[in-house]
Amino acid sequence: MSSADRTSRVSLAAREPLLLGAPAPVLAAGGAALAVATAIVETVIARSQIASWPAETGAFVALVAAGVAVVLLASPFRAPFRARSHAAVLGLVLLAAVLDEVAQLGRDVRLHDDWGLAVVPVFLLVLATLRPPREVLAGGVVAVVVIAVTELGLSPSFVTPLPAPVRVMIGITQVLPPALASAALARTTLRGLEARRAAPAAQPTVDAALTVQQEAIARLEAEAIPLLTTVAVAGSVTAAQADRARAIMAELRAALIADLARGWLAEAGFGVDDPDGYTERMTPEQRTALRTTVASLPLADFERPGTASAYGQDREATLVLDLPVAARPRRNRVAPLVPLLRAVFPRADVRIDADRVQVRVDYSVPR
């Protein structure tokens, strides 16, 4: 996939769940509150322009529904925010905007301060972090078309004698720039991330490899190397040496098997039940997300974080981490971890109990 494709298909929340995805719930709640407050203030100020209170009430209900929907759907525990959620929220906001215009039929003195038009940019900004740039732009274009068609249809009823195209343009002026700005925010940020993709930090890999080699040498120097050296120098084998060779072989095999069988979770202190080795076939990104999750929780014992149980069939696997905690973690402490996990696992759930947190992830392994 090219860089351009990547920036078109991924959202800010999915690309950087811990940094660029984190504001989404705050923006959603704040945006919904701002939109409702704007609607209330404008309705009070321009109440003389309301021709149909039922329609205005309907507009307000649609706006509140959009606000509730975006708050609920942008919750980290419901991540990722899907295209159908985008459509639902935007649809409700546009319905509110259209009903607000209809409610002022024949009495609308000034178009550009109608709250229906003022709240659309708020939601466009909120949605910009949750969906890919291309879809954000498409949503903005849909909003522009809906507003333009609405203004065109309602233009004969406008109080001020303005030509229909002018009325349409005033409506578009309220919606098109924020639509472009939202798409630009998402696209430019993602392109910046791609262009500045940080070079991996230098890790002491040489030291790590050397340590492993030294461990292996230490094991061999205990018995195998002295025996082989003696045999090589003598050029012959005694019965005792042959017996000793068999014993060393058995010990060495057992040690190597144990080394290789100890997976990354066991190394991290987990009690592992993974007879088919599914956890060893995770991607580095998946392992990093799980390590981050574990390190972010108030574990009861950091040396022995808990148990890991992996099972599956063919290429599909499920891993359950059972993590005893010292104290029940707050939901907002766990919340950012859910989108992080769902960015790399097709399905991930975190269950919080009083004394433990259970992380369950589903994933596919390579053939």
Place this chain on the structure above:
Amino acid sequence: MTARGSAGGRAGPYDRAMSGPLRTARRALSDGLRAAGLWYGTGVLVLAWATTALADGTMPGLGLLAVTAAVIAAGGLVFVLPVPRRFGALAVLAAIVVMTAGYAATLVVLARSPMPPGTTAAFPLSPVKTAMLAFAVNAGRRRAPLLAGAAIVAVTEACSATIGPALGAHWAFDLPEAATLALIALASSGFLIGGMRTEQPRRASMAAAGEESLARTRSIARSRAAAVVHDTVLGDLTVVALTGPGRLTAPGVERLHRTLELLASPGWAAPAEEPAAMGGPVLTAIARTEAAGLAVRLDGELAELRGLAPEVERALAAAVEQCLVNTAQHAGTDVADVTVLADRDGLTVMVADSGAGFEPDSVDRNRLGISTAVRARIEEVGGTVRVFAQPGIGTTVLLSVPKERTT
């Protein structure tokens, strides 16, 4: 999981090493907000001017309005000029002054037009103020856009209240302007609060990335070391054990010396270079097993063996050789088939024999041949190994490797 030290608040080596990605994300977001502010402000100015022109195309002041819009846009561009940090506040002040001058000029031009605005919140004055606020998003980081936006609102509204009535435009509360300012406050505080909420997991994530990298290195090194020990020390011990009391053969002694020399050399866990040979390392490995008495029937897309990355080629050669050694030692047959199958992404080498076979579930876990010499090597280069065996029927091992090495 030793990441807790870093997650707990003390800056560890990984925090320092991995601060790059965080900085990258913040800079990218800063660029994104800058682009959004420019698109928003410029779009509003252009559309407001176009709408005014559409409303009264004969208006003599349209040219002047274009100039005032350009002045406001120029003021907005001052926000994005690369100025030294100590002059940042001065640049923001200059931008506000230039934009306010442009706004005042717009108010004057519109007031003298055939369609004067009734209030200071009328179209297109309100969108012009919105555009100025959009440009203010580029005033800086954290609270700077909000402060700049508040300053713009204060100055433009003071200007509106002062000269508007004198020009026939009464001052009026501008709801879209207030909503835009609230939107800027929401955006700046939203990213700030969101960032604070995830500070701990972000630190944990940085530490985890470093830990994962080290764990991967250790795992690869361990696999390599195990493969080398399997191929050398365990093989030598087998020779010693099987020889029993008596003299070793000259090749046996020579082999022991080679092993001891290898173990005394630095970096022996790294895979040894195969000598360049016609047909590549895989065919060279097959030729070695044939020299030892095994008949190997080759089939498939052998030419594809040449297109592999060197480390993949070496790993595949060692794995194929071990499979054939297993056939020779355990299958009770002296014939094996090696078939090469290529697709777009990778290569699969099938090593099959019609020998004794075995029951995969009942294999002694202490058998290292498949786990170290085959599986570890192939998985190290991003490949996979599948074994199909049945007693009395034979054994087939599928070695799949990528055409490009995956990390």
